[in-house]
Each structure stands twice: as structure tokens, then as C-alpha cells.
Amino acid sequence: MALTPGDGAARRVVVVGYDDAELLDIACVTSTLDLAGRIAERTLYRTELVSPNGRTIRCDSGVQVHSNGSLQRTTGPIDTLVVSGGQGHEAAAAEPTIVAHVRRLATLSRRVASVCTGATVLAAAGLLDGRRATTHWHYADVLARRYPSVHVDPRPIFIRDGRVATSAGVTSALDLTLALVTEDHGPDLARIVAQVLVTYLQRPGNQAQMSVFTAPDPDHVLVRQAVAHVTTHLATTLDTATLAAHCGVSPRQLHRLFVEHLGMPPGRFVRRTRLDTAARLLSTSAHPVGMIARWCGFTSLETLRQAFVAQYGVSPSQYRAVSTALPAGTES
Template identity: 60%
Template sequence: MAHHRVVVVGYDDAELLDIACVTTTLDAVRMIDPELGYDLALATPGGRPITCSTGLVLNGQAALERLRGPIGTLVVSGGLGHERAAGDERFVGHVRRLARESERVASLCTGASVLAAAGLLDGKRATTHWHFAKRLAEQYEQVEVDARPIWIRDGNVYTAAGVTSALDLALSFIEADHGPDLARWVSRAMVTYLHRPGNQAQMSMFTAAPAVDHDLVRKVTDHVSGRLDADLSTEALAAVARVSPRHLTRLFRAHLRQTPGRFVRQARVTAAAQLLETTDLPVARVASRCGFASAEALRQAFAREYGIAPSQYRAVAATAH
């Protein structure tokens, strides 16, 4: 049986850890079961060596321009050179071409800017390193940037926060391809925690949203935070702010880069996650306290935001402490 073909795209000033986390994790499968191993290749412009941001040099195994599909997984690395790569029309064009010939496409860290430049994130929810999230959102308004999760799947496109979250994404690929048991064995071989769910990495004081500097928007967000189980429809929030729903939406887009509805959903899911992690309340009670109509509504929101069920989040959080 042919091995799953993985092509990692690199460029000068790429992040070495982005590349190594994916390739080393996937290669561990071969060490455990050679029949299930991945075929790995680093593709670079012209197949030339690339100088990573650390100054170390990696040799390319394939010329980006001459690569042809089919490809199992196409991964674009991040790094300090991402803006130069995203601004290179030929480079971006080849990534776009190869994406059409790939079963799944992924970016690591700032590699999301390359996928965005190629139009591959249009209309999709995506993440990147928290430090670069605002800039990505400003440069590519058609992308729904969410800096909270460590990785996001939208269709067959995956984006990861980069650095060590690349390892988490690689483990998720192994689980999808070969099942949880093999992924667990690889995580042991890597001496890493298995299954950091997508919401875990960037939920920290470093990624908390800055205080809103618009009085009216801050009034509404404070109202939401204190009344999660109330009617928080856009119309209801507009009444609190004494403006029209359309004007409130414009204000939220301008100052929070999201709609009032999206802000409310995120606030409710985040509060639910905290209750799941810190209390023994039944899921139905958590759902009610956070404004969800039912446990099923909470489950759907959790799956949409974090890619896992509330019960799975609780189990993972319990093993992490």
C-alpha cells in the first residue's frame, strides 16, 4: 500500500520548529509500524537549500515549481519570511496549484498568510500565532481569524498556531489516518501530552483580547459577560446600546472585528469551557447557565468552536491537572 504523501513547503527564514514538529512526529509512525509510515518531502523554491530563521540550513528534497499531485497533505510552514513568501506571486501560485491536488492543506503559524494570499482561506475560519492574528485579519478581511485555538479545521483546510502546536496538528493527522491508538503511541514516543484539543493552546493571559476603547461597545460587552443566560440577540443588545442593530453590528466589526452574534457565541462557549473545567455541573446545567437552549446546542457550539464535545473537553482538562 502506498504511503500517505506529505509535502512541507519551506522558504528562506522559515521556522525550523514548525517544519521539524510535523516531519518528526509523522516520521515516528514509521518507527512504530513501517507499513503505515508517511512519505515526507521538503519542497522549496527551485529545490534549493533554505536558511531558517535560526540560521540553520535545510536542503530541499523537491522543487516547488516541478511538484505534481496527488498529494496527501500539503503543509506550508511559518516563519519570519512569511510576508516575503506571501508577496511572491509565483510562490503563492504554486501553493494554490498544489492545494488543488491535495487531500488536505495546512499552514503552521504565519504560514496562514501564504494560504490567505492564495485565496485558500477565503470565507474560512482560521488561526495563526496570537502575535500575528490581528495583522492577518487586517490584511485579509475575507478570512475569519480566530487567535484562540491551537489549530482549526475548516473543511479540508487546517491552520495551526505554529511552533509546538504543529506537533498537535500532526498528531491529529495521525489519529485521522490511523486511529487513536497509534496516535497515542506516537505521543508517548515524542514524550508529549496527547490531544491538546484545539482550544487549549492560545487560551492565556497573553492572548486575551485588549480592553475595548469604545464606550458603547464596552458597555455592550460588559452586559453580555454579566448576563450570558439572558436574551443576547443583536436586537436586544442594540436596545441596550440605544442604537439600531445595523449600527451596533458596524461598531462591533470596527472595534472587535466580529459581529455581536459571534461575540456572544464565543463568550458563551468560553464560559462553558471554564465551568466544565472547574465544576462538576452536569452538561445540561452548564448549557443553561451559559445561555444555551439545551445540552445539544452547547455540544454543537463546542464542536464548531473547538472541534470536540463538551464531555471530551472535560475529560481532557481533568487529565491535564
């Protein structure tokens, strides 16, 4: 079937791997692009996996993947350069050869992207200087401290800043790659690719990484729409009237649907989602408590404190002290 416009040449995509890269970071990109071509019944992307000196890549799971060529010998032109993430990202970012050739190939590419902690390599190459970027939420604080010229935002699942795109943890590479397919060949093809992959098509780049853990999946389409809006817009006004207007129903109808399908009214769901997200950010990041309060839609640090005392019997800073998985930040 001819779902894509025109008969242009296949787009060349170069994926950079290294020892202890994450296999899913590589496969989410390469398999999605390959599937797009098979569905369109013509070669849309010519994908190459390259590594330092063309060595076999030992992924952090222990699986070994053969590369298609040497990073050092790869030349342009390139449509899209993608740097994988994985446990070896810090070692890769500290390797001058890898950094220098990623920087070189970026100048030969129409657009540049990273998956998960691959952002560390882009940052080391200076490709994120002055840009807004994301990475896996667990590593966002380290990236921000190490590269202060990068505007790190740990909330979205992917960010496009000019010709450079960065994505969050692992499977967010699917979201980024589907967005690239949409950009290149239109939404119809991307929609079918998503269906075959049994994944979401329109999970927008600005969806919060934390919402993946806190959002329920109700059966009712309108309630699902409202839940998606809440979890991706926590910092905005989310009273029942505003949420009902967004969904095109009356506040009374929205209240009835929430109670029927979620067992609680909209206001309680919003408060719970804000508190759950704040709790997760407190225990998994070093962001200042005041910043977390703003991101999650609490009007003040005191409002957040009251919510935590009511729910957990401790203040946000005390909650962080006993549950943190990363060094705690300071309240502001």
C-alpha cells in the same frame, strides 16, 4: 507491531519551506510523521520538503536545511500539503511564484494545512477565503486586517475547516500532526507517538492558545481535569456547581480539592484565570476590549473594568496603554 488498519500505500505529504522559515515548524510535522511509520513498522507517510527552485532553506535560526525538490516542479497527487511558518512568511506571501504554486498544489491535494504564520501564505493564495482559520496569536490581528475575507480566530491551537487546517504558534504543529495521524490511522498509534515524543496527545484544537501560559499543572487528576476545562471554556458558565457537575463530584469535594492542590477555591481560580488571560490578550493583541471581555467570560465591559481596577489599580484601556506589545484596539 501492527497498530494501523489495512495495507494502503504511504500517504504523500509535501511540506513547503522558504528562506527564514521556522525550523520547528518543519520538524514538528516531518519528525512526527516519520516516527508514526517507525512505530507502526511500515512506511505510512512519504514526506517531501520542497522550496522555490529546490534551494537550500536558510531557516530564521540560521540553520540551513536541504530541500527534497523544487516547489515549481512538484506535481500531484498529494495527500497533504503543509505550508511552514517563520519570520519569512510575509516575504513568501508577497512572492507570486510561491503563492501561485501553493495554490496549484492545493488543487492536487486531499487536504491542506499551515503551521503558525504559514497561514499568511495560504491566505495570500486565496485558500482561506470564507474559512475560519488561526495563526500565532501575535500575528492574528495583522492577518485579519490584511485578509478580511478570512475569519481569523486567534484562540484555538488549531482549526480544521473542511479540508483546510491551520495551526497556531510553532509547537501546535505537533497537536495538528497528531490529529492527522489519528484521522489517518486511529488513536492507538497517535497515542504511542505522543508518548515517544513526550508530549500531550489529547490537547484539543479548541484549547485556547493563552491557556498555555496561565494554567497550572496540579498532581491530582480530577483537579487537572477541572483546570483544563476552565482554561478551555472561559466564555461559558464556570460556577462551582457547574464545574463540579462536569467533573462528577460534589461542589464541596471540588472546593476541598482545589484548596488542597491549588491553594484557592474554584471560584477564585476561575476569576484569576479569566483576569490573567484578559491581561495577556490586552498586552499582546489589538482586539477590542469588549471582545476580550466576552472571550474571557466577563459578563460585561464594566465587570472587566472593575476586576482590573481591583487587581491592577487601572482600567483595561490604561493597562493596555502601559503594557501593550502591539498597537492597541478600541473599546467597544
